[in-house]
Every structure is written in C-alpha cells, then in structure tokens.
Amino acid sequence: xxxxxxxxxxxxxxxxxxxxxxxxxxxxxxxxxxxxxxxxxxxxxxxxxxxxxxxxxxxxxxxxxxxxxxxxxxxxxxxxxxxxxxxxxxxxxxxxxxxxxxxxxxxxxxxxxxxxxxxxxxxxxxxxxxxxxxxxxxxxxxxxxxxxxxxxxxxxxxxxxxxxxxxxxxxxxxxxxxxxxxxxxxxxxxxxxxxxxxxxxxxxxxxxxxxxxxxxxxxxxxxxxxxxxxxxxxxxxxxxxxxxxxxxxxxxxxxxxxxxxxxxxxxxxxxxxxxxxxxxxxxxxxxxxxxxxxxxxxxxxxxxxxxxxxxxxxxxxxxxxxxxxxxxxxxxxxxxxxxxxxxxxxxxxxxxxxxxxxxxxxxxxxxxxxxxxxxxxxxxxxxxxxxxxxxxxxxxxxxxxxxxxxxxxxxxxxxxxxxxxxxxxxxxxxxxxxxxxxxxxxxxxxxxxxxxxxxxxxxxxxxxxxxxxxxxxxxxxxxxxxxxxxxxxxxxxxxxxxxxxxxxxxxxxxxxxxxxxxxxxxxxxxxxxxxxxxxxxxxxxxxxxxxxxxxxxxxxxxxxxxxxxxxxxxxxxxxxxxxxxxxxxxxxxxxxxxxxxxxxxxxxxxxxxxxxxxxxxxxxxxxxxxxxxxxxxxxxxxxxxxxx
Amino acid sequence: xxxxxxxxxxxxxxxxxxxxxxxxxxxxxxxxxxxxxxxxxxxxxxxxxxxxxxxxxxxxxxxxxxxxxxxxxxxxxxxxxxxxxxxxxxxxxxxxxxxx
Numbered sequence: 001x002x003x004x005x006x007x008x009x010x011x012x013x014x015x016x017x018x019x020x021x022x023x024x025x026x027x028x029x030x031x032x033x034x035x036x037x038x039x040x041x042x043x044x045x046x047x048x049x050x051x052x053x054x055x056x057x058x059x060x061x062x063x064x065x066x067x068x069x070x071x072x073x074x075x076x077x078x079x080x081x082x083x084x085x086x087x088x089x090x091x092x093x094x095x096x097x098x099x100x101x102x103x104x105x106x107x108x109x110x111x112x113x114x115x116x117x118x119x120x121x122x123x124x125x126x127x128x129x130x131x132x133x134x135x136x137x138x139x140x141x142x143x144x145x146x147x148x149x150x151x152x153x154x155x156x157x158x159x160x161x162x163x164x165x166x167x168x169x170x171x172x173x174x175x176x177x178x179x180x181x182x183x184x185x186x187x188x189x190x191x192x193x194x195x196x197x198x199x200x201x202x203x204x205x206x207x208x209x210x211x212x213x214x215x216x217x218x219x220x221x222x223x224x225x226x227x228x229x230x231x232x233x234x235x236x237x238x239x240x241x242x243x244x245x246x247x248x249x250x251x252x253x254x255x256x257x258x259x260x261x262x263x264x265x266x267x268x269x270x271x272x273x274x275x276x277x278x279x280x281x282x283x284x285x286x287x288x289x290x291x292x293x294x295x296x297x298x299x300x301x302x303x304x305x306x307x308x309x310x311x312x313x314x315x316x317x318x319x320x321x322x323x324x325x326x327x328x329x330x331x332x333x334x335x336x337x338x339x340x341x342x343x344x345x346x347x348x349x350x351x352x353x354x355x356x357x358x359x360x361x362x363x364x365x366x367x368x369x370x371x372x373x374x375x376x377x378x379x380x381x382x383x384x385x386x387x388x389x390x391x392x393x394x395x396x397x398x399x400x401x402x403x404x405x406x407x408x409x410x411x412x413x414x415x416x417x418x419x420x421x422x423x424x425x426x427x428x429x430x431x432x433x434x435x436x437x438x439x440x441x442x443x444x445x446x447x448x449x450x451x452x453x454x455x456x457x458x459x460x461x462x463x464x465x466x467x468x469x470x471x472x473x474x475x476x477x478x479x480x481x482x483x484x485x486x487x488x489x490x491x492x493x494x495x496x497x498x499x500x501x502x503x504x505x506x507x508x509x510x511x512x513x514x515x516x517x518x519x520x521x522x523x524x525x526x527x528x529x530x531x532x533x534x535x536x537x538x539x540x541x542x543x544x545x546x547x548x549x550x551x552x553x554x555x556x557x558x559x560x561x562x563x564x565x566x567x568x569x570x571x572x573x574x575x576x577x578x579x580x581x582x583x584x585x586x587x588x589x590x591x592x593x594x595x596x597x598x599x600x601x602x603x604x605x606x607x608x609x610x611x612x613x614x615x616x617x618x619x620x621x622x623x624x625x626x627x628x629x630x631x632x633x634x635x636x637x638x639x640x641x642x643x644x
Numbered sequence: 645x646x647x648x649x650x651x652x653x654x655x656x657x658x659x660x661x662x663x664x665x666x667x668x669x670x671x672x673x674x675x676x677x678x679x680x681x682x683x684x685x686x687x688x689x690x691x692x693x694x695x696x697x698x699x700x701x702x703x704x705x706x707x708x709x710x711x712x713x714x715x716x717x718x719x720x721x722x723x724x725x726x727x728x729x730x731x732x733x734x735x736x737x738x739x740x741x742x743x744x
Contacts, residue, residue, distance in 0.1 A: 622743030624736050625667050625675075632663060 002050045003065050006086050009047040009094060010133040016040030016126035024119025034109035037122030041105050041129050045098035052091050060500050063088055066139055066207065073142070077202065085139035085206060089501045092340060093136035093272055096347045100264045101129050103466040107355050108256040110463035111362060121161060125260065128154035132265055136272060141194045141204040144273070148190065148237065151266045156180040158261060159253040167252040175252035182246040186236015193229030197280075200226065210279045214504040218283050227280055227287040230273065231294075238270030239321050240298045240328060245570055247321055251313040255358030258313060263320045263354050264347035271327040271343050275336045278501075282334060282508040292332025292413075296424040299325030301567070303431035307438070308563045311368050312357045315439050319394065320350055322428060326409050329421060334509045335412035337498045341481045342409055345401035348477045349393040352470040353436075356387035359463055360443060363456035370439060375448035379456040382464040384444050386471040391440045393474045395433035396531040401478030407527055408483065411520050426530055433534025441542040483524070485517040651692035658685035672724050672734040676717075683713050 016037050020027075027033050055063050065086040073080040084090075105125060112121050131154060135147025160176030167175055194204060200222055201209045218226075234240070239247035250262045261267070274281055274291065281287055299322045306318035323346050330339035361368055363380055377384050393402035406429065414422040450456075458464065481494035490496065541552075553560050562568070658681060665678030687706045694702030728734050 620743050622740030624739075629667055632667070 001054070002047065003054050003086050004067055006047065006051050006065075006067050006084050006137065007069055009044045009051070009098065010084070010130060010137060012040040012044040012047070013126045013129035013133065017123050017130060020119050020126060021123035024123055027119065030113060030118050031109070033119045033122055034105075034112075037126050038102060038105035038109065040126060041098055041102045044129065044133065045095070045102050048091065048094040048098050051086060052095060055086065055088070055091060063500055078198075080140055080142045080204060082143060083139040084137040086137070087501060088497050089272075089275060089340065090136050092344060092498070093268075094133060096344055097129065097132050097136060097265050100347050100351050100470070101125075101132075101260060103469055104256050104260040104264075104351060104355065107259075107358070107463050107466040108254075110460050111256055111358055112254065117161065121158075121254070124154055124157050124161070125257075128158070128261060128266070132269075135269055139206055141197065141206070141209075144276075145187075145190065145194065148233075148269060148273075149187065151261070151269065152180065152183045152187070152237070155183075155250065155261050155266055158257040159250050161253055161257065165252075168249065172252035175246075175249040179246040179250050182243050183236045186233045186243055189229045189232025189236070191233075193226050193233065196222070196226045196229065206276070210277075210504060213279050213283065214507075217508075218280075220284065223280065223283040224286045227277070227284050228290065230277060230280070231287060231291055234270030234273055234328075235294065236270075237273075238267050238324050238328070240270070240294055240324065241301060244298060244302065244321050245573060248314050248317045248566075251311070251317050255313065255354055255361060258317070259351045259354030259358070262317065263350040267320060267324060268327070268343045268347070271324065271331060271339055274328070274331045275340055275501075278331075278336050278505040279508070281331070282505040288332050288334065290332070291328050292418060292421055295325045295328030295330070295332050296421045296428075297325070298322065299329060299428040300424050300431070301325075303428045303435065304563055305566050306435040307431060308560060310371050312360065312370050312373075312439060312443065313354070313368055315370075315435060316350070316353055316357060319353075319432065319436065320346075322432065323350065323394070326406065326425065326428070329425060330409040330412060333413050333416040333418055333421070334505075335409065335416070336502050336505070337481075337495050338405065338408040338412050340498060341494050342405035345393070345405040345474070345477045348470055348473040349390040349400075349402055352386060352390040352467060352474055353394065355463070355467055355470065356383050356390060359383040359459045359467065360387075362459055362463075364450055364454060367450060367454075370442040372450050373443045373448075374446045374450070375444070376456060377444045380444075380458050382458055382467060386464075386467040387440065387444065389471045389474055391436045394436050395535055396429055396527060397535075398528060399475075399478065401474050401476070403528070403531075404478035404481055404483065407524055408481065410527055411483070411523055414519075414523055426527060429527055430530045430534045433531045434538045437535045437538035438542050441538060445543055483520060485520045648692060648696045651696075652689055655685045655689040655692065658682075658688065670735050670737050672727070672736050672739075675736065676720055676724070680713060680717070683709055 016039070019036055020033055024033055055065070066083055067086065068081055068083040070082050071079070072082045105122070108121065108125065112118055115121065128151060131147045131150025133147070135144055135151060138144035138147060156176045156179060159179055160173045163171065163173045163176075165172050197209060198204055200218065201212050203209055217223075232243075236243045247262060247267065251258055253262070281291070302318045302321035302325060306315050306322065309315045309318060323342070327339045327342050327346070330336070330342060359380060360373065360376060360383060363376070363383075364373065367373065389400065393400035396403045396406045398404075410422060410425050410429070413425055481492055484492050484495075565571075662678045662680075662682035662685060665681065666675050669675050669678065687709055690702040690706045690709075694700060694706075724734055727739060731739060733739070
C-alpha cells in the first residue's frame with residue numbers, strides 16, 4: 001500500500017530543500033544542485049502517481065484514505081493531528097503540483113544557469129513543493145493553513161529572488177512585500193473562518209466538519225459568514241477582486257517561478273480550498289452568488305487589462321487572474337468538477353505559456369516588452385510551436401485541453417441559469433483569444449524589432465523538452481473530461497473520478513441543469529466562433545494590417561488609457577489604503593505614539609532619577625572632614641538610640 | 645585606689661580631643677596623629693577595665709589595636725607621601741577632587 005506512505009511525496013521535496021538549503025552553497029556544480037532539486041520532486045511525483053493508480057483500483061466508496069503521521073496539537077478537546085487525506089481531489093492536485101512542478105524544476109536548470117543564487121533558487125522551489133503538498137494533502141484546516149502560509153512565504157522569497165534588481169520603478173523586494181501583505185489580508189479572513197468553524201463544529205478536521213455539515217444543515221447566517229471569510233482567504237491567495245493587485249507585480253520573480261507558483265499551483269490553492277470545503281459553501285446561496293459574481297467580474301476585468309499591456313509576463317499574469325476568475329465562476333455556480341478541471345488544464349497551458357515566455361526572454365537577453373520582439377518564429381522553432389499550442393489551448397480551440405474545460409464552465413454557468421454571467425464569460429473568452437494572439441503575433445510573427453546585435457537562439461534541450469511535454473499535456477489533457485454530450489454519462493472520466501468528493505454537496509444544489517444536450521452543442525459552437533473571431537481579429541490587427549490599432553487607440557484613447565493604467569486600481573488602493581496606513585504609521589504610530597508616548601515615558605522616568613540624583617549628589621562635597629562629621633553624628637545618634 | 649570612672653573620664657576626654665582634632669585640623673599628618681590619639685584613648689579604657697575586673701583579655705585587645713595601628717601608620721604615611729608627591733600639599737582642604 002503505497003498510499004499509506006503518501007507522506008513520502010511530501011517528505012522528498014523537504015529532503016531536497018534541506019540538502020540544497022544547507023550545503024548547496026558548497027556544491028560548485030550547478031547540474032548536481034539542479035538534479036537534486038528536480039530529482040526529489042520527480043520522486044514525489046512518482047509516489048503520487050503510484051498512489052493514484054492504487055486508488056483507481058479501489059471501490060468508489062473506499063477512495064478516501066487518511067494517513068495519520070502524528071498528533072500535532074492537543075489541548076483538552078481541541079485536537080489537531082498531522083495527517084494526510086488521500087482522496088480523488090487531493091490526488092489530482094498532488095499530481096498537478098508534483099508533475100508540473102517537476103517539469104518546471106528541470107526547465108529551471110537551464111533557465112537559471114549561471115545565476116549566483118542557483119542553489120538558493122532550487123532550495124526555495126523545493127520548499128515550495130513541500131508546502132504545497134502539505135496544503136493539498138492536509139486532512140484538517142490547520143495543516144492546510146500551514147501549507148497555505150508556507151507557499152505564501154515561498155512566493156515572497158521567490159518574487160524577491162533577484163532582490164538587487166529594479167522592477168517597475170521600485171525593487172523586486174517591494175513587489176515581494178506587496179504580495180506578502182496583500183495575502184495577509186486574505187489570510188486574516190481564512191483564520192477568522194477557521195475560528196468560526198471550530199466554534200460551530202468543535203473541530204477543524206475535514207472529515208468531522210464535513211460529515212456534520214452534510215447531515216445537519218447550518219443556519220444560513222453562520223454558513224454565509226464562514227464561507228465568505230474563507231472566500232476572502234481564497235481571493236487573496238488566488239488573486240481575485242479585490243485582492244488581485246499583487247499578482248501582476250509578482251512577475252518580478254524569475255519566470256519559472258511565475259510559471260510554477262503564480263500560474264500553475266499556488267494561485268489555484270483558493271480554488272482548491274473552495275472545492276474542498278464545497279459542502280460548506282453550497283449551504284449559503286449568498287456566498288455562492290458572491291463567488292460566481294466575483295469570479296466572472298475578475299475574469300472580464302483582468303482580461304480587459306491584459307488587452308493592452310506590453311510586458312510579456314504581465315499579459316500572462318492578467319491572463320492567469322482572468323482564468324482563475326473562470327474557476328471561481330464555475331465553483332460559484334456549483335460546478336466544482338469543472339473548476340478543478342480547468343485548474344488542471346490551466347496548469348498545463350499556462351505553465352507552458354510562461355515557460356515559453358521565459359525561453360523568449362532568455363533568447364532576447366532579458367527583454368520583456370513585446371513591442372521590442374517580433375519575428376522569433378524562425379529563430380525559436382520549438383518555443384514557437386509549443387507557444388502556439390498553448391495559445392490555442394487557452395483561446396479554447398477544440399480539441400485542445402482549454403476548450404473542454406472552459407466550455408464546461410460556460411455550459412455549467414448557462415445550465416444553472418446564470419445567463420448574464422455566461423455572457424460575461426463569453427466576452428472574456430473573446431478577449432482571451434484576442435490578447436493571447438496579440439501577444440503571440442507581436443512576439444513571433446512579423447519582422448524583428450529587437451536590436452540587430454542580438455542573435456536569438458533556441459533554448460537548450462533541458463528547457464525545450466519540458467515545453468514539449470507540457471505541449472503534449474495541453475493537447476491531450478482535455479480528453480479526460482470530454483463533455484457528456486459526446487461520450488455519455490460514463491465517458492467523462494474526470495467527472496466520475498471527482499464525483500464521490502462532491503456527492504455530499506450536491507444534495508444542497510437545488511438548481512439542476514435545465515437544458516438539453518443540443519443546447520450544449522449550440523453553446524459550444526458559439527464559444528468556438530467567439531474564440532476564432534478573437535484570434536482572427538488579433539491576426540488582422542497585429543499581423544495583416546497594423547493601422548486599425550492606431551485608429552482604435554486614437555478613437556478610444558480614454559478607454560485605452562484606462563485599461564493601460566489598469567483602471568487606476570493600484571493608484572486608488574495607494575490612495576485609500578497604502579497612503580493612510582503609511583502616513584498614519586509615520587505620524588501617529590511612530591512620531592506620536594512611539595516617540596512621544598512610549599519613548600517619552602521611558603525617558604522621563606530616567607530623567608526623574610537623574611534630577612533626584614542631581615539634588616542628592618550635592619552632599620558629596622569632597623571635604624573629608626565633612627564626611628567624618630556626618631559619620632560622628634550618625635554614631636552619636638545610634639548610641640543614643642541604643643541607650644534609650 | 646583610683647576609681648574606674650577617673651580612667652574612663654580621662655579616656656573619654658582623650659577621645660573627644662582626638663575627634664575634634666580630626667574634624668578641625670587641616671594638616672593630614674596632624675589629623676593622622678589625632679586618629680592615633682583616639683585609638684590610644686580606647687586602649688586606655690581597655691587597660692582600665694582589664695585591671696579593674698582582673699581579666700587579661702582587655703590587655704590582649706590592646707596588643708591587637710597597637711599592631712593594627714602600626715600597620716595603619718605604615719600605610720597612612722605612605723599615602724600621605726604619595727599625595728604630597730602628586731599635589732605638593734598635605735592640606736586636606738585642597739585634596740577634594742572626589743566630589744560631584
């Protein structure tokens with residue numbers, strides 16, 4: 001039973017982290033460091049894969065294995081154990097995290113070549129995988145929170161990895177700080193949600209909480225409060241409105257980090273958490289509406305900002321936010337399977353897009369502005385082809401993976417009667433196709449616009465092979481979750497696989513799909529047409545004829561500026577939150593409270609005694625005979641006292 | 645036989661003269677001599693008590709006091725010489741740097 005030893009999947013990256021973190025600086029050979037880091041993640045993937053095969057062999061009812069490790073916290077009735085939960089949902093996540101993680105580790109060996117912090121980079125990446133595995137395999141909220149915070153820490157460390165580089169007019173350290181602080185706000189919600197769960201259920205164990213929640217419906221208000229607080233945590237980690245602002249800045253980190261943490265794995269933790277606690281979430285209609293609305297709003301909002309950005313990684317960052325919005329939209333309408341399905345396919349094609357972008361940036365010597373690219377088609381053939389596949393996948397062209405997952409989300413949204421959100425999703429799909437092909441055309445097609453002294457070369461094999469594997473996954477990844485209209489009820493493996501996880505929550509979902517399968521096909525055709533029109537528009541505007549874009553920019557100058565400046569959200573946040581806090585801290589907390597009150601009190605205590613001492617020291621005249629006189633008076637006094 | 649109180653009064657008078665000398669005189673050597681006088685006043689009362697009560701332990705104490713006084717004189721005079729070398733004075737009014 002390898003599943004009973006699933007902790008090896010968690011332990012291996014920790015070993016890698018310890019080796020590279022403690023003695024990595026002594027290892028002079030980068031290949032050794034890189035393969036230690038990658039190898040342990042590969043082993044972890046192997047353990048996950050073997051567990052997966054073992055679990056597939058079990059009966060559906062038995063597919064929930066708890067692996068206790070040790071008792072962690074035990075205070076009277078409050079018990080938290082260090083235990084891992086292996087079920088279909090956590091296995092999917094574990095496979096994605098270690099699988100994609102392994103590929104990105106291997107890619108990093110090539111990408112980070114010659115970096116002075118090479119060992120540090122791999123140590124952090126391994127620590128990240130360790131924390132992420134704790135997050136996805138946790139069997140209680142506390143352990144999940146440990147992983148949740150751990151990945152946040154790794155994200156911070158890796159965003160600020162090049163701490164001495166400039167980024168966006170400040171430093172990468174500022175970007176890292178921003179990510180960390182914004183995440184703290186979300187974590188605050190998560191913590192409060194956890195407290196409330198403990199107060200309501202008397203436990204933080206998934207099994208106990210969800211079993212109770214399944215049998216005894218919660219009061220509406222409690223359910224809403226708990227789930228909204230948890231969702232606040234999810235908006236922080238998964239970069240949703242209103243806490244999405246950190247993700248574009250997180251692009252300050254090295255590109256493999258953006259691919260691993262800020263696209264494929266960590267940012268999906270919020271989606272996973274909502275999915276994991278689905279039985280709580282479905283009990284509050286308000287929360288479900290909020291999640292769906294915020295998901296849809298984030299999707300379209302982020303996609304519109306992605307339309308006009310010029311930094312290759314920022315476009316992909318906004319794209320990630322937008323795709324995460326899709327996942328929450330799916331979760332909000334009750335289609336948790338679709339949301340996890342999109343999480344998986346997105347991990348493949350978005351990791352591929354980021355790694356492809358990394359390859360381009362590498363070839364052009366750290367150039368990230370797509371206006372200075374172009375014509376890389378012939379120089380980077382592998383990157384070009386894999387990037388094209390990923391772009392088609394994210395645009396939603398059948399039969400690539402993105403098509404199936406995105407279509408599933410749109411269909412479920414429509415089927416659950418949210419036609420307005422469906423339209424938003426459709427517009428977002430159009431924007432997605434447009435911005436990704438804008439990026440693609442400006443990068444690979446046309447003539448080159450980079451300086452002539454640069455001669456871009458294809459990246460080494462160690463970087464292109466992960467690209468090819470991810471491209472294959474992006475192509476075939478969708479076939480596990482083919483729409484039921486094509487393959488029947490039993491053909492959708494992904495749905496059947498995750499079904500036992502969501503069975504408890506499905507009893508609470510009242511609105512069953514209202515439409516027939518023919519409607520689904522019509523919607524599918526519509527979404528393909530939308531995607532294709534986005535692609536062709538991008539081709540027309542950026543490839544055939546560059547003029548319309550100038551016309552558009554002049555015609556809708558204000559709108560363009562609004563989008564280009566990201567709706568001024570960063571500025572508004574600065575004005576509303578950052579400035580008051582910084583100023584308030586400086587003026588009230590620092591210069592008044594600390595300097596005047598705290599320091600003032602301490603200093604005046606000192607000054608008081610100095611003053612008293614100053615008075616008393618006058619007695620110390622330096623005249624010996626004066627001392628002797630006082631001594632004699634003292635003795636006489638004592639004698640008198642003794643006599644009386 | 646002369647009563648004990650006579651010895652004690654003499655001793656007290658000697659002691660008081662020594663105290664006044666210590667407090668009023670400015671010359672360090674004279675102050676020093678006054679301290680010796682106080683010690684000898686005490687010695688006198690010791691002897692008187694020893695003789696009066698027929699107990700020799702008072703006389704033993706006197707020997708101790710004299711031994712200590714001798715050692716004290718050796719150190720005290722050395723200090724006064726060292727003081728004089730540094731300050732060219734033994735007027736204790738002028739040796740008052742140890743103050744606020």
